[in-house]
Amino acid sequence: MNVIYFMLPLALVLGALFVALFVWATKSGQYDDLDTPAKRMLFDDDKSEIKRKGDL
């Protein structure tokens, strides 16, 4: 059963990695705006949209 002593830390390391990523995401402001990203992705391959905004 010793493999547990390897797998538990491994799973914990993976978990810790995701916690770190979550903290990074929150701190760097990724989740400050939870409304517009869902809408903006709808325009992500619309060429004219991008150009037009740039031309403003």
Add this chain to the structure above:
Amino acid sequence: MSTNLTNPSQLEEFSYNDKVTKWFIGATMLWGVVALLLGVTIAFQLAYWKLNLGLEWTTFGRLRPLHTNAAIFAFVGNAIFAGIYYSTQRLCKARLFSDFLSSFHFWGWQLIIVAAAITLPLGITTGKEYAELEWPIDIAIAVVWVAFAINFMGTLIRRRERHIYVALWFYIATIITVAVLHVVNSISFPVDLMKSYPVYAGVQDALVQWWYGHNAVAFFLTTPFLGLMYYFVPKAANRPVYSYRLSIIHFWSLVFIYIWAGPHHLLYSSTPDWVQTVGMVFSVILWMPSWGGMINGLLTLRGVWDKVRKDPVLKFQATAITFYGMATFEGPLLSIKSVNYLGHFTDWIVGHVHAGTIGWNYMMIAGILYYLVPKLWKTELYSLKLANTQFWSATIGLLLYMMSMWVAGITQGLMWRQIDAGGRLVYPNFIETVVKIVPMYWVRAFGGVLVLAGFIIMVYNLIMTIKLAKKDDTEEVFAAAPLNSSSEEPNATAHRKLEGLPILFTALTALAILVGGAVEIIPSLLSNNFVEKNPNVKPYTPLELAGRDIYIAEGCYVCHSQQIRPTPEENLRYGKPSTAADSVYDRPFQWGSRRIGPDLARVGGKYNDMWHYRHMMNPRDVTPKSIMPNYTWLFKKKTDFASIEKKVKVMKALGVPYSDEEIRRAYDLAQNQANEITKGLVEQGIPSEMKNKQIIALIAYLQRLGIDTADKE
């Protein structure tokens, strides 16, 4: 996107690498047909054994791993790469990091698939479910996956959109976790180019394998598709996702919980109870985030249900999400020990898996392809009618599949455990429980044909779409401002370079640590002083070891388990429950996951050598109505005596206590044992030249199974 787009001069022009997406789409269509065709083939083989064709390369035991590998890694794999590469570039407003890595990724992956398609029918396999490919291919997979990771992370770092959309998070989790799973589960010690033994044995191997196996479902078949759902469903519906907030919660809760659920594949096995309980509890908890995602996906379609009726893209996606909801309800249900008691080793599990792979993956892939092909080739879909035909064909086919497997699984599960008032099994002959469900195998095979037919219709539809499109390979040029180019940040460029680096850095560091840690820690952990020792359990003899490798090569584990659960009826049918000590020398473990035939954990000594001889020649001679294929080539092919010494040596290096004497004399010991077995059989009339044939080694192995602990309380 909007805040720093103030000065047009700051705009950077870029284009997308859609060529690689198109390649992956082509590969998805090709391997999809292959994977489904294989599935239909083996479904018919179970209904009618003669369809094994009497050839070693086409028996169920060898084709079933080919089917699962083709479906998961070739069909679904290529679809994932197409979808991820398409959406990541759009979400990042950046071209893929490297055109070279993109091509390398594509061709590398196709080569791996071809290698799998060649080696698996030849019986070159590790014998670990969903990880059957041998070590050189495993290394190739790791290399190509790292190329994919660099290509993806590089694109993410160069993104021109600060916010990392939720789909990208799902992709990140997929890439990191699959890498870790694959590396940890595949660590093995080569005997030669085509054969290796895992560093884990028995219970350890089982825990690692199902931690991998379950998370392959989680991080190969689920998380990437949730990411794709969060991109393609809003795009196709042209509406934002129902709740972005919920999608964030969905992602983080899912990645934290999924990794712990693996042991639900090992309920009632000889793994520690607490591990099983952890697996069960987390599996039930998993229901919540899964349904959070399902609801979020379906509610995105609120207000556009009229479109769902007409648009094949949305129709397939809505169906996929519905089946995802069903499968993620059934999964936790089956993880509850008392339900698992009935469902485990039966076709219920097979039905559950296909509700996921056909219902969720196939349907989602169809939706994505119907979205991408007209868009990428700048044209309209060739035929809406054909798309609808596929929809009904696939949906009805899948429902037939699932329902027949529910009936078959529950019927057989109940028959196995039925005990009469006198305490005897009501169906002591295993074959009775098989014959009963064969009609369901026909229904399932027919359902599979409908699913395959639907897919072929789609491929035709898409090829016609592409054919009728104007040839236009020019890449459109887009423009967007780079990140951090706004004036309030003076050292913007430097900052931009660092932005995102933490992700890459953390990921690569974690990988490095894991690989390094795995290599260093595992061997010391896995020395032989673990598991409750049982002095009666001795290592396999050299000939038995060779026989075991034949057992693995033929894929016997696909239909026969080697794990007796601690329940009254299994005790009656198979003997004493399996313990951890029983499989201490099993590399790989062969506990299996489905009993199409009976359990073999204690088959040793149950029948005489002649019975096995006749059984392998034609199972129906000793078990009327058996659906097992004839293994006639075992009577023609020679046992590889020359490599036995090397095999024993490798086992010793892995910690199996063979003496130097045994290693030195391995060849002679094997020959002597073969002579002995053959002598007994010759007396009953078999030709003496059978001595060197594989059948003798296989009999040696089968007769050894479980006898070390059978009658010694």
